[in-house]
Amino acid sequence: xxxxxxxxxxxxxxxxxxxxxxxxxxxxxxxxxxxxxxxxxxxxxxxxxxxxxxxxxxxxxxxxxxxxxxxxxxxxxxxxxxxxxxxxxxxxxxxxxxxxxxxxxxxxxxxxxxxxxxxxxxxxxxxxxxxxxxxxxxxxxxxxxxxxxxxxxxxxxxxxxxxxxxxxxxxxxxxxxxxxxxxxx
Numbered sequence: 001x002x003x004x005x006x007x008x009x010x011x012x013x014x015x016x017x018x019x020x021x022x023x024x025x026x027x028x029x030x031x032x033x034x035x036x037x038x039x040x041x042x043x044x045x046x047x048x049x050x051x052x053x054x055x056x057x058x059x060x061x062x063x064x065x066x067x068x069x070x071x072x073x074x075x076x077x078x079x080x081x082x083x084x085x086x087x088x089x090x091x092x093x094x095x096x097x098x099x100x101x102x103x104x105x106x107x108x109x110x111x112x113x114x115x116x117x118x119x120x121x122x123x124x125x126x127x128x129x130x131x132x133x134x135x136x137x138x139x140x141x142x143x144x145x146x147x148x149x150x151x152x153x154x155x156x157x158x159x160x161x162x163x164x165x166x167x168x169x170x171x172x173x174x175x176x177x178x179x180x181x182x183x184x185x
Contacts (some may be wrong), residue, residue: 001176002149003138003145003146004135004136004137004138004144004145005024005038005134005135005136005144005146007070007136008059008100008132009070010068010069010070010086010087010088010135010136011068011069011082011088011089011090011091012089012166013088013095014044014045014046014088014089014095014096014097014105015044015046015171016093017044017086017088017097017175018042018044018075018095018097018171019086019151020045020107020160021039021086022039022040022041022150022155022173022174022175023038023147023149023150023172023175024038024039024041024071024144024145024146025037025038025039025104025105025144025145025147025173026038026039026102026142026143026144027138027142027143027145028124028125028126028141028142029140029141029142030092030141032126033147035104035124036103036104036105036145037102037104038103038105038147039099039101039102039147039182040102040103040174040175040178040181041049041100041101041172041174041175041178041181042097042099042172042174043097043098043100043160043171043172043173043181044094044095044096044097044098044100044172044173045085045096045097045171046095046129047065047093047094047095048091048152048164049101049166049169050163051146051160051163051164051166051167052064052065052094053075053094054066054090054094056098057131057152058094061075061107062094064087064132065085065094065095066091066092066098067089067090067091067092067093067128068069068087068091069084069087069088069089069095069135070101070111070135070136071086071087071089071132071133071135072084072086072130072131072132072133072134072135072142073085073086073087073089073096073131073132074121074126074130074131075128075131076105076127076128077118078118078132081117081118081119081121081122082118082121082122082127082128083099083117083118083121084096084099084117084120084121084126084130084152085096085098085099086099086135086144087099090135093166094102098117099105099117099120099122100116100117100161100172100174100181100182101110101114101115101116101117101120101174101178101180101181101182102114102120102154102156102159102180103178103179103180104155105119109127111162114180115180116182116183117182119180121161121175124142125181126142127160130142135170139144147148150175154177155173155174155175155176156173156174156175156176157170157172158170158172158174159171159172160172161182161183
């Protein structure tokens with residue numbers, strides 16, 4: 001039995017969780033294969049952020065973002081891509097961290113580069129059925145395990161990518177030297 005990330009890991013301010021997710025392991029279980037990949041790039045989104053789906057209050061699309069923390073928030077964009085987020089903050093406060101890139105660490109049946117939030121969801125077959133899934137339950141097809149500690153020297157911080165609001169916020173965190181990162185500054 002795997003020891004997933006504890007609930008209190010997710011029940012912190014979104015920017016704290018975003019930075020802390022670097023180096024953690026995302027596990028995707030398939031029927032005959034599994035993928036374990038290290039999180040190497042993320043972006044933070046909070047309720048007071050105009051670029052966040054929860055900005056302006058609760059709506060059916062983003063209800064999961066209001067908690068409890070530790071669950072997956074998956075949404076569909078551009079009529080073609082799903083994006084995976086990790087819900088953060090205390091129950092009732094919206095926040096989530098978008099997983100932008102993963103680096104394969106242990107592959108069983110898959111040899112891929114997981115770069116870009118839509119592409120990694122396509123490669124890992126993550127869609128709306130994962131929305132609201134507890135990422136702290138290793139009996140699920142998708143969950144998070146503790147990974148390695150990432151030093152501050154290994155991390156780059158930049159504005160988020162692909163948004164048109166609050167573009168100046170430095171809420172994107174990534175590993176400087178990882179080839180899986182979707183875009184370097």
